[in-house]
Amino acid sequence: MTDKKKKKLPPDALKYQAFQQQREVKRPLLKNCLKAFLVGGFICLIGQLISTFYIYYFNFTEQTAGNPTTATLIFLTMLLTGFGVYDRIGQFAGAGSAVPVTGFGNAVISAAIEHKTEGFILGVGGNIFKIAGPVIVYGVFSAFIVALIKTIILEWGGF
Amino acid sequence: MIFFWAFVIGGLICVIGQIMFDVFKLSPAHTLTTLVVAGAILDGLGLYEPLIDFAGAGATVPITSFGNSLVHGAMAEAEKHGIIGVITGMFEVTSSGISAAIIFGVIGALIFKAKG
Numbered sequence: 681m682t683d684k685k686k687k688k689l690p691p692d693a694l695k696y697q698a699f700q701q702q703r704e705v706k707r708p709l710l711k712n713c714l715k716a717f718l719v720g721g722f723i724c725l726i727g728q729l730i731s732t733f734y735i736y737y738f739n740f741t742e743q744t745a746g747n748p749t750t751a752t753l754i755f756l757t758m759l760l761t762g763f764g765v766y767d768r769i770g771q772f773a774g775a776g777s778a779v780p781v782t783g784f785g786n787a788v789i790s791a792a793i794e795h796k797t798e799g800f801i802l803g804v805g806g807n808i809f810k811i812a813g814p815v816i817v818y819g820v821f822s823a824f825i826v827a828l829i830k831t832i833i834l835e836w837g838g839f
Numbered sequence: 840m841i842f843f844w845a846f847v848i849g850g851l852i853c854v855i856g857q858i859m860f861d862v863f864k865l866s867p868a869h870t871l872t873t874l875v876v877a878g879a880i881l882d883g884l885g886l887y888e889p890l891i892d893f894a895g896a897g898a899t900v901p902i903t904s905f906g907n908s909l910v911h912g913a914m915a916e917a918e919k920h921g922i923i924g925v926i927t928g929m930f931e932v933t934s935s936g937i938s939a940a941i942i943f944g945v946i947g948a949l950i951f952k953a954k955g
Contacts, residue, residue: 707861709858709861709862712857712860712861713854713857713858713861715857716850716853716854716856716857717850717851717853717854717857718850719853720849720850720852720853720854720856720901721845721846721847721849721850721853721897722846723849723900724845724846724848724849724850724896724897724900724901725842725845725846725849725896727845727849727896727899727900728841728842728845728846728895728896728897729842730896731895731896731899732841742891742892742895743888743891743892745899746891746896746899746904746908747932747935747936748935749896749899749900750899750900750935750936750939751935751936751938751939753900754936754939754940754943755939755943757943758943758944758946758947761947761951762947762950762951763951773853774856774857774860774861775853775854775855775856775857775859775860775867775870776850776853776856776857778856778867778870778871779852779853779855779856779870779871779874779901779902780849780853780900780901780902781900781901781902781904781905781936782900783867783871783902784871784902784905784936784940785939785940785943788940788941788944789940789943789944789947789948791944792944792945792947792948793947793948793951793952793953794953795948796948796952796953797953800948804944804945804948808941808944808945811868812940814868814871814872815868815871815872815875815902815905816937818872818875818876819872819875819876819878819879819905819906819909820909820929822875822876822879822880822906823879823906823909823910823913823929824913824925824926824929826879826880826882826883826910827883827910827913827914827917827925827929828922828925829883830883830910830914830917831914831917831921831922831924831925832922835921835922
């Protein structure tokens with residue numbers, strides 16, 4: 681919290697904040713990182729197995745095999761999310777299950793299942809990107825800026 | 840060997856995410872958004888493609904590759920049609936991730952019931 685904000689608070693609130701900070705459970709950073717590393721690495725390993733399968737049997741290349749692999753992983757995520765397994769993996773692995781594309785799939789699919797009770801149009805359709813939306817929005821926006829700058833440099837920069 | 844590097848690089852990207860969770864106290868949505876933007880910038884600098892060649896799925900499975908493939912699609916189309924291609928080509932490469940998420944999301948909602 682910034683100093684400016686602190687000045688406005690009554691003394692009791694400041695005391696409470698100090699107390700809260702003192703009592704806050706320290707997160708075991710090293711252990712969490714190790715878990716994230718193992719689970720995240722394992723998901724990528726499965727991804728590599730799937731993409732090797734696509735390269736070997738369906739004539740994809742290393743660069744293009746990412747697409748069918750992503751779709752397959754999201755399909756597997758649907759099953760794991762539906763049976764409630766992915767949540768448990770997420771509690772154990774933290775970012776290890778959130779950062780791979782399966783985490784993106786889980787965010788979309790769990791939102792879809794959760795809002796089913798509100799109906800299929802406004803519930804499922806309206807909320808499906810509730811959690812994953814920011815990723816798409818700022819992914820697209822930043823990609824636009826990056827590609828725009830790069831195109832301008834390539835076309836008019838004279839390189 | 841590619842399996843080993845897929846495991847290590849994929850794991851390391853997840854560790855970066857975990858550090859953003861725990862050290863910088865960012866929410867999952869903030870973390871994922873930051874990683875996607877980072878992927879887009881890395882591809883803009885031409886650094887992401889060598890990483891895919893090196894680590895395979897270790898680089899394509901984490902969400903950073905989403906930013907990378909958005910830029911990739913936009914650049915491929917921009918080479919053909921100039922500046923307007925930046926907009927028309929944006930989803931060229933990424934479509935599979937988003938369409939798979941939508942399709943399996945709706946199928947999941949049809950099959951499964953929410954718990955709790």
